Amino acid sequence: MFILYLILIVLLAAGLFFIRNRKFRTGLLGLFLVLQTILPVYGFLNLNTPEAGGYFSYDPLGIILLAVLTILSYTTVLHSWSYLQHRGDSDRNQRLYFAALVLLIGAMTSVYLAASLGIMWVLIEITTLSVAALIYHERTHLSLEATWKYVFVCTIGITFAFVGIVFLGKALQEGGSVNLAFSDIPRHLENVNSFWLKLAFIFMLVGFSTKMGLFPMHTITVDAHTVAPPPVSAFISTTLMNAGFVAIFRTYALMAYTPILEWMNNILLWSGALSIFVSAVYILKVNHLKRMFAYSTLEHMGITAIGLASGGIGYFAAILHITLHSFVKASVFYQIDQVHRIFNTYILRKTGSYFNRNLAGALVMLLVLVSITAIPPSGMFISEFLVFMALFQSGNLIAFILIMILLTVVIYALGRSILPMLFLPPPATEINNDVTIKPQESVSQFILLLLAIFLAYNPPPAFVKMINDAILQLPG
Amino acid sequence: MINIVLITLLISLFYVAIANRLLTYIKVLAFQGILLFVVAFIQLNEINPLNLVLILMETIIFKSVAVPLVLAWLLKRNKITREAEPFLPSFLSLLIVTAIVVMTILLVNSIEDSRMDRIFFVVALSSLFTGIYIIISRRKIITHVMGYLIIENGVFILSLALGSEMPMLVNIGIMMDIFVSVLVLGIFANRIGDTFEEMSVDHLTSLKD
Numbered sequence: 159m160f161i162l163y164l165i166l167i168v169l170l171a172a173g174l175f176f177i178r179n180r181k182f183r184t185g186l187l188g189l190f191l192v193l194q195t196i197l198p199v200y201g202f203l204n205l206n207t208p209e210a211g212g213y214f215s216y217d218p219l220g221i222i223l224l225a226v227l228t229i230l231s232y233t234t235v236l237h238s239w240s241y242l243q244h245r246g247d248s249d250r251n252q253r254l255y256f257a258a259l260v261l262l263i264g265a266m267t268s269v270y271l272a273a274s275l276g277i278m279w280v281l282i283e284i285t286t287l288s289v290a291a292l293i294y295h296e297r298t299h300l301s302l303e304a305t306w307k308y309v310f311v312c313t314i315g316i317t318f319a320f321v322g323i324v325f326l327g328k329a330l331q332e333g334g335s336v337n338l339a340f341s342d343i344p345r346h347l348e349n350v351n352s353f354w355l356k357l358a359f360i361f362m363l364v365g366f367s368t369k370m371g372l373f374p375m376h377t378i379t380v381d382a383h384t385v386a387p388p389p390v391s392a393f394i395s396t397t398l399m400n401a402g403f404v405a406i407f408r409t410y411a412l413m414a415y416t417p418i419l420e421w422m423n424n425i426l427l428w429s430g431a432l433s434i435f436v437s438a439v440y441i442l443k444v445n446h447l448k449r450m451f452a453y454s455t456l457e458h459m460g461i462t463a464i465g466l467a468s469g470g471i472g473y474f475a476a477i478l479h480i481t482l483h484s485f486v487k488a489s490v491f492y493q494i495d496q497v498h499r500i501f502n503t504y505i506l507r508k509t510g511s512y513f514n515r516n517l518a519g520a521l522v523m524l525l526v527l528v529s530i531t532a533i534p535p536s537g538m539f540i541s542e543f544l545v546f547m548a549l550f551q552s553g554n555l556i557a558f559i560l561i562m563i564l565l566t567v568v569i570y571a572l573g574r575s576i577l578p579m580l581f582l583p584p585p586a587t588e589i590n591n592d593v594t595i596k597p598q599e600s601v602s603q604f605i606l607l608l609l610a611i612f613l614a615y616n617p618p619p620a621f622v623k624m625i626n627d628a629i630l631q632l633p634g
Numbered sequence: 635m636i637n638i639v640l641i642t643l644l645i646s647l648f649y650v651a652i653a654n655r656l657l658t659y660i661k662v663l664a665f666q667g668i669l670l671f672v673v674a675f676i677q678l679n680e681i682n683p684l685n686l687v688l689i690l691m692e693t694i695i696f697k698s699v700a701v702p703l704v705l706a707w708l709l710k711r712n713k714i715t716r717e718a719e720p721f722l723p724s725f726l727s728l729l730i731v732t733a734i735v736v737m738t739i740l741l742v743n744s745i746e747d748s749r750m751d752r753i754f755f756v757v758a759l760s761s762l763f764t765g766i767y768i769i770i771s772r773r774k775i776i777t778h779v780m781g782y783l784i785i786e787n788g789v790f791i792l793s794l795a796l797g798s799e800m801p802m803l804v805n806i807g808i809m810m811d812i813f814v815s816v817l818v819l820g821i822f823a824n825r826i827g828d829t830f831e832e833m834s835v836d837h838l839t840s841l842k843d
Contacts, residue, residue, distance in 0.1 A: 280806060283810070323806075336799050
């Protein structure tokens, strides 16, 4: 089944690029969405079945994130369509856009389901290449700069991850194994030299955090957000970061029963705390709507890393948090596309009175502000609460207090930037275009935001069971 | 034999540190490709012949012929001036690379593991860090690519240290080579040269807060 999926993805991408007939291409996109829907359902029904000779498997974490990806694929394809229509891009660029989008979704799907370290590594590099084509879509000087930086730094990051894999291979060799399958590695790592494991973990963390956008390597994803088309930013900020999360989660799970667990937790905790620190500082400072939300993503990735580092209920909270964050953050970026169409700029200072211009959009923005800062009706309140409960229980009081203060700063900074855009009038000289946006264009964002609330307060039992299954392999 | 080849590779790193012209960098990369061919030939004696042929072909054709030729073509096509334009004087570069090598030797010798090939790890990590040093100390974008290729050669050596037991690692390393070439050809050749008159990182500073 999975091999068939991969073949179809490649065929569909080729079809979207080479076929000139628009109607036919629309049909192909529909076909793609059907395919992308069938896979998680099939995977859910065949949980933990190995596929393609054991290189892939439908494991619970992969299926959860794949389901998120499928839901966001629908909205992203929809918003990409309207984005391209409003920009009036050439036919060739549109074909390239959708072909790259389909490849990206296929690559991310494969990363989630990969069951072998080597395969996952290769697929992560493929996501870099396919997203590069999308980041470069607007073909300006800035997008060239961001694309080059993104691809170059990601490639260096992925090389670091490879060095980490080699060190892990060295450790495995000591344990008497040559197999890089996730299910097989842990049992060979019990009695090996922990120096190799530490080296492996630190290299893999740095490498994969280029994808997840954690502290030392966050700058390139922020730049990429700035120039990418908004629907693509939605992907970079959510599903692509989830791919990085999967990689880090699996690396962590591999070594979770070795003596370096405590050490890994410390590294992850401070990496997360520093991410939140950097994001708090920059959210206070930036004046660019997309960059601001890119830094907000950095903050939430930091929280997720902290959840992972805290252990216990924190594992559960990390996965829940990253799921809810995906829905909320994606709807932000879809909404930003509308903001850009009305004000023709991303600079916050030049915007204002959004409620008068686009009522539905402004409501989305308000709901987003509440959701992203985790103020109670928001679903992320639950997940952040669980993360901090785990952090408190793990006894890191200094980190706990520091992070609480930083989060308060983030809430203040986001409110200070977004509320004036919604309520205060814009600077006098600006805005005389009369673009109107139909309320129904905001429907998808309402659905995603409500879904995030629903999943947190009334999670379906199957969803909870999936998360619990996903963290079964972790201690305690 | 293998020690001599690896030490030659280490010496080529010093040569890169003081090299002034971009063509010299390209020649060193080609030379390193040949050295990697020899190392792979001696080291990988236990893997299946078809895989060995693939790896050897990759080192000799790809690393030592195709990539240098493409880089030379890029230099000509984009009319890049031939100096490397380092931020630091050559003497200082030489000192830094020496320091890197000494540090890696100390690091690797501090590991207590009787079964490891220390020389592989010394040379690989030295190349890795020298590559990073080249990237941060040179001004042109194309020297960044060359610095990356040096990193990659280091990583290739590292994977060869385990290559006999885990040929999959070496194959993945080859995948990385191919990806990077796609990257260089796809973005670099067509776009950057046309947009940036002088391909320098000084132009890559518009995105900031």
